[in-house]
Amino acid sequence: MAVTAEAGSSRQRGWREIAGRRQRPLRMRRALSYENPSFAYLLNAPAIFAIGLLVVFPIIDSAWLSLHHYDLMQPRTFTFVGFANFAAILGSSEFWAAFVVTAEFTCFALLLLTLLGVGGALLLSTPFPGRGVLRVLILIPWAIPPVVNGLMWQWIYDPKVGVLNGLLKALGLISHYQGWLSEPTGALIALVSAHVWSMFPLAVILLAGSLARIPEELYDAARIDGSDEIGLFRHVTLPWLAQPLLVVLIIETVYALHAFDVIYVLTSGGPGTATTTLTWQTFLTTFQNLNFGRGDAYAWLISLITVGLSVIYFQALYHRGEFEA
Amino acid sequence: MSGLGWRKRWRLALLMTAAAVLALYILAPFSWLVVTTFMHEKDALSVPPHWIPVHPTLENYFTFLNPSGVGALVGSRAAEDTLPGILNSLIAASGTALLNVILGALAGYSFARLRFRGQRSLLMIYLGSRMVPGIALIIPLYLVVRMLGLLDTLPALALTYLTFTLPFTIWLLKSYFQGIPRAVEEAALVDGCTWPQMLFKVLLPMAKPGLAGAAMFAFMTAWNDYLFAVILTNTMASKTVTVVVAGFATDVTTARTLMTTGGVLAVIPPLVLAFLFRKFVVEGLTAGAVKG
Numbered sequence: 001m002a003v004t005a006e007a008g009s010s011r012q013r014g015w016r017e018i019a020g021r022r023q024r025p026l027r028m029r030r031a032l033s034y035e036n037p038s039f040a041y042l043l044n045a046p047a048i049f050a051i052g053l054l055v056v057f058p059i060i061d062s063a064w065l066s067l068h069h070y071d072l073m074q075p076r077t078f079t080f081v082g083f084a085n086f087a088a089i090l091g092s093s094e095f096w097a098a099f100v101v102t103a104e105f106t107c108f109a110l111l112l113l114t115l116l117g118v119g120g121a122l123l124l125s126t127p128f129p130g131r132g133v134l135r136v137l138i139l140i141p142w143a144i145p146p147v148v149n150g151l152m153w154q155w156i157y158d159p160k161v162g163v164l165n166g167l168l169k170a171l172g173l174i175s176h177y178q179g180w181l182s183e184p185t186g187a188l189i190a191l192v193s194a195h196v197w198s199m200f201p202l203a204v205i206l207l208a209g210s211l212a213r214i215p216e217e218l219y220d221a222a223r224i225d226g227s228d229e230i231g232l233f234r235h236v237t238l239p240w241l242a243q244p245l246l247v248v249l250i251i252e253t254v255y256a257l258h259a260f261d262v263i264y265v266l267t268s269g270g271p272g273t274a275t276t277t278l279t280w281q282t283f284l285t286t287f288q289n290l291n292f293g294r295g296d297a298y299a300w301l302i303s304l305i306t307v308g309l310s311v312i313y314f315q316a317l318y319h320r321g322e323f324e325a
Numbered sequence: 326m327s328g329l330g331w332r333k334r335w336r337l338a339l340l341m342t343a344a345a346v347l348a349l350y351i352l353a354p355f356s357w358l359v360v361t362t363f364m365h366e367k368d369a370l371s372v373p374p375h376w377i378p379v380h381p382t383l384e385n386y387f388t389f390l391n392p393s394g395v396g397a398l399v400g401s402r403a404a405e406d407t408l409p410g411i412l413n414s415l416i417a418a419s420g421t422a423l424l425n426v427i428l429g430a431l432a433g434y435s436f437a438r439l440r441f442r443g444q445r446s447l448l449m450i451y452l453g454s455r456m457v458p459g460i461a462l463i464i465p466l467y468l469v470v471r472m473l474g475l476l477d478t479l480p481a482l483a484l485t486y487l488t489f490t491l492p493f494t495i496w497l498l499k500s501y502f503q504g505i506p507r508a509v510e511e512a513a514l515v516d517g518c519t520w521p522q523m524l525f526k527v528l529l530p531m532a533k534p535g536l537a538g539a540a541m542f543a544f545m546t547a548w549n550d551y552l553f554a555v556i557l558t559n560t561m562a563s564k565t566v567t568v569v570v571a572g573f574a575t576d577v578t579t580a581r582t583l584m585t586t587g588g589v590l591a592v593i594p595p596l597v598l599a600f601l602f603r604k605f606v607v608e609g610l611t612a613g614a615v616k617g
Contacts (some may be wrong), residue, residue: 044447047432047491054488055454058465065464120347123592128340136603137351143599144355145549147567150589151574152358155585163357177372197354202610209611245594256348258458261551261567265574282460299461310456 066297072290085297095298096272098281105192105277106256112196113252117203118241124204125211142201150265153194157181157266184274187267191275195262199255203248210244211237257306279303281317354464360387362586369582385586403573409561409586410569413479415594417565418547420483425494425543426536428487430529433498437547438507451492459552467556477559485557486547500612501535502528521543538605545595 069081089095124135141149156164159179168174180186218236227235260279263269269276269284276284279302286295361369362385363378392405428469435441436448466485468474475481505528513523529536550568571582571593599606 037439040435040439040441040444043431043435043439046428047451047495048447050428051451051454051488051491054466054469054485055457055462056450058462058469059454059457061468062461075549077461119343123343123347126340128337128344129342130341134344134348136600137348139599139603139606140351140355140596142606143545143595145551145567145570145595146590147549147551147571147574148591151570151584151588152354154574155361155581156354156357161372161374161581163342163374166372170373197350198530205607205610209607221329254456258460260460261571264551265571268575279458279460280456286460286464296461296464299458303457303461306458307453310453 029168032118032314056323062296062299066295066300067096070291070292070293072292074265077246085294086301089294089297094273094276094281095278098276098278101188101273101275102257102277102279104188105195105259105275106253108188108192109199109256110249112192112254113200114202114245114249117195117248118245120204121207121211121241122201124208133196138201138204140201141198142200142205146198146259147265149194149198150262153190153197153262154181154266155189181267182271184271187271187274191263191267195259200280203252206226206251207244210241214240225323240314250312253309254306257302290313358585359589361582362589365435365584366580367580368525369585376601385582388583389586389590401577403569403576403587404583406564406569406572406591407560407566410564410566411590412565413561413563414565414591415549417479417482417486417563418544418594420479421486421490421547422540422544424483425490426540429491429494429498429539430524430532432491432495432535434502434524434528436495437502438497438510448495451495455489455492459537463552463556466553475556477563479563481557482554482563482565483547483555486543486550490543490546494543495549497609497612498532498535498540501532505531534605538602538609541598541602542609545598548595 066085067080067082069077069079069084071077120138124131124138144152148254156162159165159177159182162177162180164180165174165177169177178186180190214236218240219232222232256278257277259277259317260283262275263275263280264283267275269280278298282295282298282302285291285298289295360376360378363381363383364375365380365384368375368379379563388404389407392407393408432451451463470476470481472479475484509524509531510528513527514520518526548565549567550565551571554565554568555571558568566587570584570587573587574581
């Protein structure tokens with residue numbers, strides 16, 4: 001493998017120098033193959049093959065399809081239309097309706113996830129009797145498959161026999177049973193609550209992990225400066241949490257944008273289009289209207305939003321020095 | 326002195342209250358799901374609800390063991406499919422986990438120990454492939470699987486899940502291998518081991534916890550999937566438990582206690598894994614998020 005790139009060659013030279021300095025026997029050096037790229041490619045070959053066949057190729061193919069008029073309702077039509085699908089989507093009211101629902105769903109979910117995540121992480125980072133039990137319990141919502149999560153909340157929200165109705169009535173908060181999922185605002189709130197319940201443990205675990213890495217010196221320094229307990233929280237803990245919170249928010253945004261199973265089981269995008277997010281709209285366009293080209297264009301718009309967010313994510317990590325490839 | 330004691334006590338009371346609220350938030354919805362599996366249909370549908378089973382029964386669980394014996398119960402068809410669905414899920418998820426560990430260990434090693442051109446880009450492609458929503462891949466993926474003649478088979482599911490989980494596995498194992506001193510490998514090679522012998526007899530045994538953790542994450546991702554299973558499967562030859570259970574949830578004629586019992590059965594394997602590997606769940610999630 002000829003070395004052409006300047007950066008590559010200097011990196012390799014640097015590596016050879018280190019390898020040479022260590023004075024390893026020649027046989028072993030060849031066996032370890034630190035300098036033998038074809039061995040590295042051989043090790044990666046199965047992974048490249050699998051990901052290439054079932055991810056990279058489909059990504060490219062779906063980009064190609066998104067530039068075509070490809071509608072199973074009108075057989076034998078497969079014509080190149082450039083960005084017409086994208087233009088049609090961006091000019092349609094259904095896209096903007098779904099966009100607004102997605103934004104509402106995501107913002108509302110992120111707000112709750114931030115409160116629960118930060119609160120839960122602070123709680124689990126403070127010693128108290130029974131903390132170990134809580135740390136195990138928090139794995140329950142994380143481990144439950146999204147389909148079962150949706151089913152569980154459907155059962156709880158049931159308009160005729162649901163336990164939420166039973167509870168609220170027993171507490172005197174409602175006078176008669178409500179159809180939570182048949183009313184637009186209620187359905188969205190119910191959907192967000194179900195989503196948040198299954199996603200908040202991730203936020204808690206990540207933030208608690210970051211809290212555990214706060215150097216004790218930071219607290220010592222703040223104490224010397226005369227901070228009391230509230231001061232320590234404001235001047236050390238909160239600033240430390242800002243960065244991991246950004247990471248959590250971006251991961252959770254991606255999950256919210258891609259949420260599908262829970263919508264499928266709980267609301268199917270309804271009532272009307274009250275919970276039709278972009279992902280659900282993609283599903284409808286593709287599998288209900290069988291408009292594959294348009295559906296792929298939808299999927300690509302979601303991908304672009306996701307990739308845009310991940311770029312911010314990598315940048316944030318890169319500046320912190322945590323990311324090393 | 327006593328003032329300080331009071332302050333501490335208040336603090337503890339506050340913490341314990343917050344902990345109780347959090348525990349209730351986690352447990353209340355899930356326990357309602359579990360509690361109703363021990364109820365007769367009539368009790369589960371009562372208004373106001375019975376908070377605990379008044380006539381506790383295992384009837385719902387027996388229905389799944391012997392679905393044909395209860396023709397009277399609505400939804401016995403779906404109950405029939407649940408155990409085969411669990412078996413299908415077990416096979417697909419175990420296959421995914423096994424393939425992940427093999428392919429992930431090879432690729433992970435190359436990133437942990439070797440230097441090669443395109444290394445950084447390759448890792449970025451691996452990780453970047455996870456940013457695309459599943460729904461964007463589903464049609465081309467369906468066409469590839471059909472071309473391979475693997476529609477409605479478990480290998481198709483295992484392969485599909487492999488490609489979604491492999492980037493994370495590679496990342497995890499890369500970090501894990503980097504934590505093992507290079508001197509261990511060099512000693513084995515100096516002692517006359519060939520590279521594969523060194524890998525299988527020295528390095529991989531040392532990396533067992535990392536491999537087990539990666540296998541667990543892969544298994545859970547595969548087990549939890551619904552979207553790809555519902556598109557790529559057609560019959561009970563390959564339908565997974567999430568597809569069967571979603572069928573319960575969207576079919577209004579199904580007995581509700583059967584639905585909740587099916588849900589609980591589908592939760593058991595991932596829940597057991599999460600508890601067994603709880604230390605690794607936390608480590609793995611943190612490593613995955615903080616470092617990419």
